[in-house]
Ligand SMILES: NC(=O)c1ccc[n+]([C@@H]2O[C@H](COP(=O)([O-])OP(=O)(O)OC[C@H]3O[C@@H](n4cnc5c(N)ncnc54)[C@H](O)[C@@H]3O)[C@@H](O)[C@H]2O)c1
């Protein structure tokens with residue numbers, strides 16, 4: 001088993017990574033309170049709810065709230081229903097929320113925890129690769145608004161993250177690939193050696209070989225923990241974790257039924273890389289390596305059709321907008337990226353056009 005600590009000034013917390021970890025919960029989470037609310041969905045519950053429930057203290061009052069499956073469940077109405085359930089069950093401020101699921105469950109559960117009675121404890125039990133390498137760590141939580149992705153949320157850290165890697169055996173190929181998109185992101189923004197390791201171990205990762213997977217998850221969590229510890233509230237460096245997301249969130253918001261988050265991030269990353277290629281700030285060799293690795297993982301490297309007006313309208317809602325001006329994360333080489341205010345709009349449209357698919 002591995003342990004990585006997210007070292008924050010206010011309160012640090014552990015990420016536990018290993019196999020069959022739900023059975024170890026009584027030793028990993030020794031201070032669970034007497035009122036527990038598990039938030040999950042039916043797909044995940046079918047596999048992991050019973051093992052989780054069996055590991056919780058017998059004396060605890062446990063309620064289970066299942067949300068619908070899909071990005072649309074990260075909504076104001078799901079949030080309201082969970083609040084109703086907590087209040088109906090007379091839960092108090094010393095209860096805890098357990099997020100059992102992927103990024104949708106984790107983001108919603110985190111926002112519930114941040115706001116129920118002004119904040120209660122919560123624990124992340126991520127079951128998708130994306131949630132294990134990214135969304136369960138760092139305390140960003142949110143729900144969507146019809147106007148855009150993650151527009152309502154808070155920074156609110158979990159008390160612990162427990163990553164049971166064997167959960168990934170039941171994940172679809174498509175959702176597994178989505179997690180790899182965020183893994184590739186860490187290599188591009190932060191760690192060229194890790195990127196090269198991913199290239200060398202792509203076949204093992206596609207085959208979900210446990211050793212390769214464990215390393216990819218641990219290294220991703222280490223990188224995320226380091227970045228978050230240095231800049232919890234995204235005043236600077238944390239924004240790098242947003243590589244591909246300004247474009248990606250626009251795609252997701254427009255096509256939320258057909259594009260998943262990791263896919264949109266992959267296509268958005270290619271747009272960012274293409275922009276830098278066109279400005280001679282990223283070599284063609286690095287651009288091709290980024291493209292090839294995403295393709296090897298079965299991820300889209302082309303963006304869907306969107307009018308300039310739609311791109312503009314969606315991207316303007318990005319949280320990195322400052323004084324009305326858009327800022328993008330742009331890779332200068334594999335292992336390094338920068339947060340920049342973009343003024344060359346013809347260049348942006350040219351980059352988008354260059355990677356837009358003609359049919360889908
Ligand atoms: N807070 C953050 O820092 C952060 C980071 C990245 C992404 N996100 C958010 O995360 C969301 C995407 O997360 P996701 O990719 O995990 O999607 P998701 O939560 O929708 O899960 C993907 C699918 O996998 C199913 N599933 C989950 N675990 C499973 C398992 N072990 N076996 C079988 N099926 C399983 C789910 O029911 C769902 O159908 C987006 O809303 C995105 O905005 C947040």
Ligand SMILES: O=C(O)C(=O)C[C@@H](O)[C@H](O)[C@H](O)COP(=O)(O)O
Nearest residue numbers: 134138140149150238241242245319
């Ligand atoms: O943790 C972060 O910081 C990230 O940006 C991680 C992203 O992968 C994630 O998708 C996040 O939810 C995006 O945040 P947002 O601030 O752009 O809504």
Ligand SMILES: [Zn+2]
Nearest residue numbers: 182245261265
């Ligand atoms: Zn993301």
